[in-house]
Amino acid sequence: MTGRRFRHFLKPATALAVFATVLAAPAAGFADEPLSQGKPVNVRTKAIDIFQIGREERTFGKLTFLGGLELLASDREIGGLSGLISLDGGSAFLAVTDHGHWVSGRIAQTAEGTPLDVSGVRMAPLLGADGKTLKARWGHDTEALALDGSDLYVTAETKNAIYRYPWPLATGKERMLGEVKLVEDIRMLPRNTGLEALAIAPHGSSVAGSLIAVAETSTNDGNVLDGYIIGQKGTDRFSIRRHDGFDATDAAYLPDGDLLLVERRFTLLDLIGLRLRRFPGESIRPDALLEGELLLEADFGYQIDNMEALAVHRNEAGETILTLLSDDNRSFLQRTILLRFRLED
Template sequence: MPSLAQELLSRGEPVTVRTKPIGFFRIGHDEGQFGKLTFLGGLELLASDRNIGGLSGLLSLDGGSRFLAVTDNGNWVAGSVGQSDEGAPLDITEVRYAPLRGSDGKTLKARWGHDTEALALTPSGLYVTAETRNAIYRFPWPLETGMEPMIGALSLPEEIRALPRNTGLESLAGGPEEGALAGKLVAVSESSPSDAHDLAGYIIGENRSERFSIRRTDRFDATDAAFLPDGDLVLMERRFNLRDLIGLRLRRFSGGLIAPGAVLDGELLLEADFGYQIDNMEALAVHRNAGGETILTLVSDDNRSLLQRTVFLRFRLDR
């Protein structure tokens, strides 16, 4: 992820955020290793303004020291992350938010296009999904003021536009710099009618979109995706229902297997339930720390509810 010399959201509204440390991922246990992932640490975010609740998409910038997020009610959120040398989060400061704006300058919330769920950054710009419209918006990069209007919406096939409005485009990732997915976006639908139906995935190019599928199991829904430095894709999945309560799953897919018509299962990296420090997990970002190690950042969407939490978790991918 490129470094930024510019300030983000300089004209945004500042917000005071307090944090509570999360020392262990599994509640009541001090283990740090979870398969190929090492838990580095986490924070619970307590904000003075509910406008920065509902975090649903995330970019990790400047070696993990800054972030840009999007909320499901149409706001940008940017901030700085105090961190250890290996990437453990210590504090969140300098938080600002600003509304996403359409090409006419009006806010997406005013246009009812604001159910924004995921972010992806590519050399051609910043992309955001809007779930209820099954749209992908393109914005200029960087967002120096936060007032920048969108450049426009991508032209998507009717199959994508016709996805169910509340379980549509939920995950978005920018393709690796090299290989067949370079310059393309990869999007995954949130859900399917049942576990017997695959999740719909799409490879979205400048003039063409092609479909692949991901096996859905155990009532998990897809909530975000990000490519690793080696070109593999990590998919974040979430359960949030009365039967299972809450759950988190991460699966890894070989980037070389993501192709039109493919049906993918993936490698299980992590699975967690209510016995772990999770909530409604919706945002995933990847960066490399100063030592070149791959760091995954996971963030929950509190739905702006007093009964839920915003948690900011970091893991190192060891192999």
């Protein structure tokens, strides 16, 4: 979501530059470190040591809170982060903003995955096949990322499109390779509640290699979220039971093949809400209606904001680490925050 619901109540951000300070350049990196020719951006971080405000509890069901960071950037375009991929064992990341920019950087972390700082942040505009920026083409409402070998996929909510880019994004000047062919009912999703979540079904799944996309809500039923299995042989549909006005914002597969879905709610009555649900991999099939397991629910009493991005990696001990990232809509009244959890199997 690009924050249109928020913008009725929130003012654009203009003061983040006050907090900016120069961080170290990227460490001598790994093979896939992206955006080498991107624009450097000054970012400062503030530690988030507790998840539930006023309590030092670190265990939340099957999740253990490892820590978090608030990101304070000198460039407004760093706001609006809506898609995320963890790289190099969680020590680097690639994100996408809802105004059509790549953002990359490195994360200083402990061995278990607690984030300590962010450095070497760079940004670059997403380019179309013709070399023009997506913003110039009005195709820039980019919301989610999914990486499959040498292919990087990006959803665009306003156009209800899925773009394909080459991986790695070595310079940040790589052009779009093309668009995924989508069925008409995906193209006709409402422009502000279209494709929000995207993941690649893993090897061993009954739908292995397919793009798993979830719309923010549903075109015709407020009680479900519309899901799509987009493969080489066509597109199948499934549904996810919707509860309490929560909308889908991102998805990612776990190493064991289960699917995680991030959900977000914003109302004047309830303010911000976050949910995280887990679905068995074998349940993702045509015509299925999914309920899933509730892993986490948080409201304004927790250190959350407009949580829109999810990435999964394993730490040095082989533990599964979840990274959540918020979209601040470039608003002075919201925050860009990065949260880390360990999933206890």
